[in-house]
Amino acid sequence: MVQPLGYLKETASQTAGPYVHIGCTPNFTGIHGVYETDLGSGSMINDQTRGERITIRGHVYDGAGTALKDALIEIWQADAEGLYNSPSEIRGKADPNFFGWARCPGDMATGEFVFETIKPGRVPFRDGRLMAPHVNFWIVARGINIGLNTRMYFSDEEAANGEDPILSRIEHRVRVPTLIGKREGDTVTFDIHLQGDNETIFFDV
Amino acid sequence: MKNTPPETTPFFARDRDMHPPAYTPWYKTTVLRSPQRALISFEGTISEITGPVFGHSIINEFDNDLLANYAKPGEGPIGERILVHGRALDERGIGIGGALVEFWQANAGGRYRHKKETYLAPLDPNFGGFGRTITDENGFYWFKTVRPGAYPWPNGVNDWRPAHIHFSVFGHGFAQRLITQMYFEGDPMIWKCPIVKTIPDEEAIKRLIAPLDMNATIPHDMRAYKFDIVLRGRRSTLFENRMEGN
Ligand SMILES: [Fe+2]
Numbered sequence: 001m002v003q004p005l006g007y008l009k010e011t012a013s014q015t016a017g018p019y020v021h022i023g024c025t026p027n028f029t030g031i032h033g034v035y036e037t038d039l040g041s042g043s044m045i046n047d048q049t050r051g052e053r054i055t056i057r058g059h060v061y062d063g064a065g066t067a068l069k070d071a072l073i074e075i076w077q078a079d080a081e082g083l084y085n086s087p088s089e090i091r092g093k094a095d096p097n098f099f100g101w102a103r104c105p106g107d108m109a110t111g112e113f114v115f116e117t118i119k120p121g122r123v124p125f126r127d128g129r130l131m132a133p134h135v136n137f138w139i140v141a142r143g144i145n146i147g148l149n150t151r152m153y154f155s156d157e158e159a160a161n162g163e164d165p166i167l168s169r170i171e172h173r174v175r176v177p178t179l180i181g182k183r184e185g186d187t188v189t190f191d192i193h194l195q196g197d198n199e200t201i202f203f204d205v
Numbered sequence: 206m207k208n209t210p211p212e213t214t215p216f217f218a219r220d221r222d223m224h225p226p227a228y229t230p231w232y233k234t235t236v237l238r239s240p241q242r243a244l245i246s247f248e249g250t251i252s253e254i255t256g257p258v259f260g261h262s263i264i265n266e267f268d269n270d271l272l273a274n275y276a277k278p279g280e281g282p283i284g285e286r287i288l289v290h291g292r293a294l295d296e297r298g299i300g301i302g303g304a305l306v307e308f309w310q311a312n313a314g315g316r317y318r319h320k321k322e323t324y325l326a327p328l329d330p331n332f333g334g335f336g337r338t339i340t341d342e343n344g345f346y347w348f349k350t351v352r353p354g355a356y357p358w359p360n361g362v363n364d365w366r367p368a369h370i371h372f373s374v375f376g377h378g379f380a381q382r383l384i385t386q387m388y389f390e391g392d393p394m395i396w397k398c399p400i401v402k403t404i405p406d407e408e409a410i411k412r413l414i415a416p417l418d419m420n421a422t423i424p425h426d427m428r429a430y431k432f433d434i435v436l437r438g439r440r441s442t443l444f445e446n447r448m449e450g451n
Contacts, residue, residue: 023309086255143234145225
């Protein structure tokens with residue numbers, strides 16, 4: 001026998017199910033009067049937010065190429081200077097006009113998600129090298145047993161993407177484009193494919 | 206929140222052997238929604254170890270009282286009144302203060318208040334079926350509700366969900382994010398459920414079953430169930446490699 005290590009085990013994940021919106025975005029489902037607004041809904045920016053305005057749009061597709069209409073997407077990103085609005089961010093004080101987190105249910109008819117935000121600055125990798133600008137995604141839905149983590153990088157950041165410590169360690173280079181949001185004007189399109197030839201790279205982080 | 210220095214270390218690696226895998230064909234919806242390729246692993250960077258802080262100001266007085274938050278004045282939902290309480294902890298056993306805990310459930314008859322819900326059990330005009338709270342500085346939380354009913358769902362021809370409450374939990378880092386479900390002690394439906402069976406580890410399933418807690422029961426009012434939620438722990442700063450250039 002040895003001493004027990006004494007760690008607790010993480011609670012197991014279960015699917016968010018078809019009614020995740022009741023709990024997380026009730027106004028979106030038409031249940032009004034309990035929460036004033038849905039947490040994380042609406043624009044992420046105000047007049048004073050620093051940074052370049054962008055709109056992120058996309059769909060989550062299943063293995064048959066059908067857009068999910070019951071997914072919930074959350075994003076978390078740094079401000080324009082590359083600082084997270086979090087107590088664990090000790091490199092500086094993030095833009096007080098940018099919370100950095102948002103939540104969007106896919107549209108009930110089309111499945112599209114939309115985030116009105118700013119382009120994030122670069123943040124360091126663990127060894128101090130800068131990572132390319134990216135937005136962290138977390139996707140849950142009925143039929144997804146454990147939330148999926150991925151990142152969206154930007155197509156207009158070719159040089160930074162080329163030296164990004166995460167992107168550059170991906171063995172199958174053909175898959176890297178699944179992590180790149182396509183920028184056209186102020187819109188960045190980021191489609192997530194759960195399966196298939198274009199299956200998005202998901203992370204265990 | 207306690208006045209402790211912010212934690213800046215990565216989380217412990219997730220034990221994927223006790224979480225459900227993505228592909229569990231007996232839960233049919235996973236077949237087309239499960240990534241087929243290996244996840245790419247890397248140690249958490251600042252993007253994963255940070256997370257937003259939700260202030261208590263977002264919480265209204267009745268957000269953690271499902272007996273009241275949707276009920277007409279002087280009325281209340283039908284069903285067995287229960288108190289659900291517990292603690293958000295990390296794998297080190299440290300209470301997680303300031304965690305956002307959101308919950309949603311069917312009513313006592315097993316019906317959700319949702320447009321796409323077609324089960325013939327009636328809606329309860331006094332029950333919305335959702336709430337939220339933020340844990341206190343030691344990680345404790347509670348809410349009042351009615352015990353949800355079991356309900357049938359389209360999967361096999363006769364699949365039923367055991368009585369359950371859905372939980373969404375937000376700890377201190379984005380990589381701690383977790384959605385799960387709480388079940389009730391003594392429910393024979395738990396071990397028949399295809400969604401429960403997505404979890405490959407029996408002990409991990411048992412940790413989702415809330416025991417009846419008579420000590421927390423409010424006499425002549427409501428019984429209590431205790432449900433602790435464990436999120437990923439963080440590595441100690443003592444053993445961190447010093448980052449280059451810092
Ligand atoms: Fe449910």
